[in-house]
Amino acid sequence: MERKLTEDGMEMTWAVNHLAPFLxxxxLIDRLKQSGGRIITTASxxxxxxxxxxxxxxxxAERCYSLPHRLLLGASVRYAETKLANILFTSELAKRLQGTGATAHCFNPGLVSTNFNQGNGWAAQLTMAIMKLYSRPPEKGAETLVWLADSDEISGQSGHYYTDKQIDAPTPHAQDSETAKRLWEVSLEQIQS
Structure with missing residues (x-):
């Protein structure tokens, strides 16, 4: 619930959920191109x-974690931005991989029963306890990931967002190619600073 920064000044949720997989x-990009690898990112x-x-x-995320934003689910909005970044990253990566044999995919595992959000105070813990009643087991949440890594069905496909082994339509923000390109450039700057 509190804004935290990494040692190099990046907001922690952004660094873990977006910059780490981007970096x-x-x-590994050259190796992935040579091997025709599949890059799979967990979105949401x-x-x-x-x-x-x-x-x-x-x-x-200074504004996101400041009052009154923090009271209005600031941490949740920040998480959402990082998951949006995962989809945009996948889209732009797929363009950059065209013709190499390597592909990029992202997926929504669904609401999975894990310890997610347990360190964010009593309200988040209570919410997650209620949501666990409707959650899928981790094995079910991993099905699409395993399928993306191993299935011949998606050979030749790249840049899509999947839910339950099906291409799914993300929000209009997640389909904006100019935003995807801008995110790539900004992310490069961030990992090089």
Whole structure:
């Protein structure tokens, strides 16, 4: 619930959910192209809570975690922005991989019964306890990930968002190719600083 920064000044949720997979992928990109690998990123239905899209003017999330935003689910909105970033990253990565044999995919595992959100105070814990009643087991949440990694059905496909082994339509913000390109450029700057 509190805004935290990494040692290099990046907002923690952004760093863990977006910059870490972005960095790992860019470090491995040449190998992935050579091997025809599949890059799979875990997105979320939660991206739909990013009603304003990615707020490039607040990448350190100062406004998101400040009052009154914090009282109005600021941490949830920040999480949503990072999941939106996962989808945009996948879309732009797919374009950059065209013709290499490597592909990029992202998926929504659904509401999965894990310890997610347990360190965010009593309200988040109570919410998650209620949501666990409607959650799927981790094995079910992993089905689409395993399918994306192993299935011949998706050979030749790239850049899509999947839910339950089906291509799903993300929000209009997640389909904006100019935003995807801008996110890529901004993310490169962030990992190089």
């Amino acid at each position: 790992l992928t860019t470090l 239905y939660g991206h739909k809570m990013a009603k304003e899209g990615i707020r490039f003017d607040d990448l350190t």
